[in-house]
Amino acid sequence: MTSHDAHPAHLAHHFSDVEQQQDSAKLGMWIFLLTEILLFGGLFVAYAIFRAWNPDMFYNAHQYLSIPMGTLNTFVLITSSLTMALAIRFMQVGDKSKAVINLWLTLMFAAIFLVVKYFEYSHKFHLGQLPGEYYTFQGVEGTNPHIFFSIYFAMTGLHGIHVIAGMIAIGWVLKRTLNNEFSADYYTPMEMTGLYWHLVDLIWIFLFPLLYLIG
Amino acid sequence: MSTAQANYLQYPKGLKSWLFTLDHKRIGIMYLAAIMAFFLLGGLLAMIIRLELFTPGEDFIGADTYNQMFTLHGAIMIFLFIIPSIPAALGNFVLPQMLGAKDVAFPRLNLASWYVYILGSLFALYSIFSKAVDTGWTFYTPYSTESQTAVISMTLGVFILGFSSIFTGMNFIVTIHKLRAPGMTWYKMPLFVWGLYATAIIQVLATPVLAITLVLLIMERAFGIGIFDPAMGGDPVLYQHFFWFYSHPAVYIMILPGMGIISELISTFSHKKIFGYKAIAFSSLAIALVSFLVWGHHMFTSGQSELAATIFSFLTFMVGIPSGIKVFNWLATMYKGQIRLDTPMLYALSFLFLFTIGGLTGIFLGALAVDVHLHDTYFIVAHFHYVMMGGTVMAFLGGIHFWWPKMFGRMYSEAWAKISVALIFVGFNMTFFTQFILGSKGMPRRYYNYLDQYQPLHAFSSIGSWILGLGFLVMVIYLLMSLKNGKKAPANPWGSLTMEWETQSPPIPENFPGNPVLTHGPYDYDKVLVERG
Amino acid sequence: MTAHEHKHHIVPLSTYFSVATALFILTIVTVWVASVHLGSWNMVVALLVAATKGSLVALIFMHLRYEKKILAVVFVGALAFLAIFIIFTMFDTMTRGELGSEVRHPINPAARIYQMPAAVAADSMSVDSMANAIDSTVSKEQSGHE
Numbered sequence: 001m002t003s004h005d006a007h008p009a010h011l012a013h014h015f016s017d018v019e020q021q022q023d024s025a026k027l028g029m030w031i032f033l034l035t036e037i038l039l040f041g042g043l044f045v046a047y048a049i050f051r052a053w054n055p056d057m058f059y060n061a062h063q064y065l066s067i068p069m070g071t072l073n074t075f076v077l078i079t080s081s082l083t084m085a086l087a088i089r090f091m092q093v094g095d096k097s098k099a100v101i102n103l104w105l106t107l108m109f110a111a112i113f114l115v116v117k118y119f120e121y122s123h124k125f126h127l128g129q130l131p132g133e134y135y136t137f138q139g140v141e142g143t144n145p146h147i148f149f150s151i152y153f154a155m156t157g158l159h160g161i162h163v164i165a166g167m168i169a170i171g172w173v174l175k176r177t178l179n180n181e182f183s184a185d186y187y188t189p190m191e192m193t194g195l196y197w198h199l200v201d202l203i204w205i206f207l208f209p210l211l212y213l214i215g
Numbered sequence: 216m217s218t219a220q221a222n223y224l225q226y227p228k229g230l231k232s233w234l235f236t237l238d239h240k241r242i243g244i245m246y247l248a249a250i251m252a253f254f255l256l257g258g259l260l261a262m263i264i265r266l267e268l269f270t271p272g273e274d275f276i277g278a279d280t281y282n283q284m285f286t287l288h289g290a291i292m293i294f295l296f297i298i299p300s301i302p303a304a305l306g307n308f309v310l311p312q313m314l315g316a317k318d319v320a321f322p323r324l325n326l327a328s329w330y331v332y333i334l335g336s337l338f339a340l341y342s343i344f345s346k347a348v349d350t351g352w353t354f355y356t357p358y359s360t361e362s363q364t365a366v367i368s369m370t371l372g373v374f375i376l377g378f379s380s381i382f383t384g385m386n387f388i389v390t391i392h393k394l395r396a397p398g399m400t401w402y403k404m405p406l407f408v409w410g411l412y413a414t415a416i417i418q419v420l421a422t423p424v425l426a427i428t429l430v431l432l433i434m435e436r437a438f439g440i441g442i443f444d445p446a447m448g449g450d451p452v453l454y455q456h457f458f459w460f461y462s463h464p465a466v467y468i469m470i471l472p473g474m475g476i477i478s479e480l481i482s483t484f485s486h487k488k489i490f491g492y493k494a495i496a497f498s499s500l501a502i503a504l505v506s507f508l509v510w511g512h513h514m515f516t517s518g519q520s521e522l523a524a525t526i527f528s529f530l531t532f533m534v535g536i537p538s539g540i541k542v543f544n545w546l547a548t549m550y551k552g553q554i555r556l557d558t559p560m561l562y563a564l565s566f567l568f569l570f571t572i573g574g575l576t577g578i579f580l581g582a583l584a585v586d587v588h589l590h591d592t593y594f595i596v597a598h599f600h601y602v603m604m605g606g607t608v609m610a611f612l613g614g615i616h617f618w619w620p621k622m623f624g625r626m627y628s629e630a631w632a633k634i635s636v637a638l639i640f641v642g643f644n645m646t647f648f649t650q651f652i653l654g655s656k657g658m659p660r661r662y663y664n665y666l667d668q669y670q671p672l673h674a675f676s677s678i679g680s681w682i683l684g685l686g687f688l689v690m691v692i693y694l695l696m697s698l699k700n701g702k703k704a705p706a707n708p709w710g711s712l713t714m715e716w717e718t719q720s721p722p723i724p725e726n727f728p729g730n731p732v733l734t735h736g737p738y739d740y741d742k743v744l745v746e747r748g
Numbered sequence: 749m750t751a752h753e754h755k756h757h758i759v760p761l762s763t764y765f766s767v768a769t770a771l772f773i774l775t776i777v778t779v780w781v782a783s784v785h786l787g788s789w790n791m792v793v794a795l796l797v798a799a800t801k802g803s804l805v806a807l808i809f810m811h812l813r814y815e816k817k818i819l820a821v822v823f824v825g826a827l828a829f830l831a832i833f834i835i836f837t838m839f840d841t842m843t844r845g846e847l848g849s850e851v852r853h854p855i856n857p858a859a860r861i862y863q864m865p866a867a868v869a870a871d872s873m874s875v876d877s878m879a880n881a882i883d884s885t886v887s888k889e890q891s892g893h894e
Contacts, residue, residue, distance in 0.1 A: 012322075014317040014318040014322070020393055023393055024321075024389050024393040024394070026815065026819060027393065027818065027822070028324075028389045030819045031822055033822075033826070034823070035422070036423070037826040038826060041423070041424065041830040045456075045457070045837055049450075049838065049841045050442070067782075074775050078772065082764060082767075082809075084809075085764050089759060089761065131434075131440045132440035133439030144441060146440075147440075147449070150438075150440035150442060154440070158430075194809075198805050198806075198810045199810075201805060206802065209782070209795070210798075213778060213781075213790075214790075215781075215784075215785070215790020215794065392818070508836065511839075514840075519844070522839055522840075522843040526836075526839055
């Protein structure tokens with residue numbers, strides 16, 4: 001362990017020690033996650049209100065979402081969360097090669113998630129289940145079924161953007177790991193990226209039952 | 216303290232060293248410059264509005280232009296001036312110094328927030344010069360989805376500005392939690408820091424909701440998604456809920472840091488320990504909390520349900536409690552103090568007077584039945600100008616005059632400053648008190664035309680705006696002159712006990728030589744001997 | 749410096765794997781429950797399962813369980829304010845058009861205010877022009893009746 005006075009390379013000048021810097025990063029990251037929750041929050045509010053107003057339309061419209069594909073994506077995303085957690089866990093004990101493997105796996109699962117999403121989207125585009133004005137599908141009974149698909153695309157679209165942002169962050173962390181920039185003493189960027197990725201997973205955990213499993 | 220060391224303004228040199236600086240003080244100054252430029256622009260728009268209203272009928276701008284003018288005035292003043300004003304400019308400059316820290320927790324994020332602010336303001340400027348915006352600063356649907364003006368670029372600008380606000384808020388919360396100097400416990404923090412802390416909490420909690428609201432609005436315009444547009448089965452009142460979930464707390468983003476400054480000014484210039492430190496500190500947090508529970512009072516006539524309106528009205532009255540706690544504590548602080556009427560204190564006293572009027576008229580508006588009569592009249596306009604301008608802007612100006620010697624190492628002309636305060640105070644009251652009367656007589660807001668019977672009051676208000684404008688003009692001149700000719704400022708010109716006055720004026724780049732340790736509380740005027748200058 | 753010793757909490761690998769297994773099982777449970785007809789309880793169960801899964805992710809994967817309390821406060825705070833947003837908006841959207849007091853105390857046409865002659869009512873108004881305007885409409889109406 002380094003002594004208190006020695007300044008490691010990754011310690012910025014305005015912090016007095018590593019612990020202070022690390023705690024600051026964590027607190028900052030959690031506050032950022034808080035803003036993400038409230039960003040999605042607006043869509044959850046819109047969802048809750050329109051579902052409460054049109055319960056039957058929501059039920060009818062949701063049947064056009066594919067439960068197998070949604071379930072598959074849930075498994076994929078949970079697995080990617082696990083590999084992300086494992087990557088950090090291996091970095092904590094200094095096992096760089098296993099950390100790298102797990103980061104690659106996380107990236108791969110994220111890509112699979114997007115591919116599945118692509119198939120779901122293109123099927124809906126094909127049927128004319130597009131948001132708002134562009135909605136041309138005739139099969140859903142109930143008033144204003146386009147609103148369900150507007151909310152569906154807004155929620156999953158925003159989530160999808162976060163998946164892409166997460167992949168960029170994971171790729172960046174992977175590159176830095178390969179450059180030997182992280183060690184058991186310092187891996188804060190990986191930890192922060194992990195927190196972000198788990199939040200993306202966490203939001204999907206709620207989106208899945210709310211959109212695909214309306215009872 | 217010797218002034219031998221190079222201060223942050225001199226070192227490092229060159230434009231590039233400013234554009235890539237990570238120094239919170241320089242970023243604060245850059246914010247100050249940008250914000251003041253937009254204040255000037257917003258102020259000029261206000262002068263045009265008042266000039267048009269001097270007489271009824273069309274004088275020199277027509278109805279459509281007038282709609283654009285008040286929209287741009289509102290949007291610029293709210294999003295580009297008043298929300299970033301105190302936190303991003305003054306807060307950035309003094310917060311780390313008040314805590315005895317070398318910088319904020321995330322200096323690069325801090326610089327990024329400035330660039331994001333500039334980017335957002337470019338979008339806003341672009342929309343002004345393309346087709347302007349005529350929706351009012353609130354972008355209410357369904358009009359904002361129908362209007363032929365540049366709504367998308369303006370909302371995109373506001374969306375981007377939101378990130379700048381979030382970055383500042385995140386930075387401040389972490390700085391306050393993690394970067395306090397040894398000895399600086401929570402209850403030894405200056406009250407301005409408490410104000411900024413409460414503000415930052417609102418910034419990070421509320422601003423993301425504005426972001427998603429504007430995204431949905433843009434999608435409504437682009438794809439007709441039908442969430443807010445009644446023609447597509449959406450609900451325009453829901454837009455108002457979304458908008459005010461952010462924008463009501465945003466009102467407290469504006470006022471809370473101002474209240475923090477007032478606590479500093481009143482204690483310093485009364486040379487007396489602040490009365491009720493904890494009460495003031497926690498009332499800031501209480502205001503931040505309550506601010507999330509009252510947004511529906513902007514919507515009493517919108518068609519929201521009676522139950523909601525009643526709940527929101529009841530909760531609105533609760534805002535009066537923490538606000539009252541603050542006002543009475545400030546008065547008690549002044550009681551038997553050695554009051555010195557320097558310019559910052561004159562602004563603090565103006566704040567007390569004007570904010571109290573603004574706050575009390577807010578109680579009228581919080582009452583359901585009264586609001587039905589006063590809604591969308593000049594009474595509202597007068598009320599929020601008393602709170603925003605009489606409150607926040609007075610505190611902001613007080614803060615600028617208070618920290619000017621620290622920022623630039625120069626003293627301004629006290630005589631001209633007093634003339635300017637007098638002009639601003641008189642001009643402000645002439646302009647806006649008149650509007651309370653106009654509003655209670657039924658003059659609606661947002662019209663370029665009016666009935667003849669309102670003409671004398673409108674003319675009086677317009678003349679007031681000229682006096683107000685003159686006051687600001689005088690201020691700009693003597694402040695800029697002071698940079699060149701002002702007397703050199705000592706480290707502690709006002710005899711204040713907060714930590715930023717312990718370092719030289721202007722401070723060195725890392726604020727303090729070595730690592731400072733707190734030796735006394737911020738308001739221990741009863742225990743510590745402190746000299747002016 | 750003792751700080752370094754409690755800097756990282758290293759969670760055993762088995763914990764991560766068992767959490768992931770629990771998440772898989774709960775996913776299967778929630779899909780299965782959706783196919784059983786429980787009425788409005790379907791949503792309650794689905795959200796309970798999602799909340800359990802979310803808590804597992806936050807507590808173990810995101811280390812909230814092992815970190816300083818302030819981080820949990822931030823997380824729970826976000827959820828609390830989101831709850832305020834939803835609930836307060838629903839105070840409006842779920843009760844629109846319910847006129848409480850008017851129904852309980854219907855307008856009484858015999859009330860004193862409706863008995864006042866038009867001239868008296870007009871006099872009590874402060875703006876003269878408005879009073880004049882009302883007077884003229886009243887007289888027009890009266891002449892119309894004749």
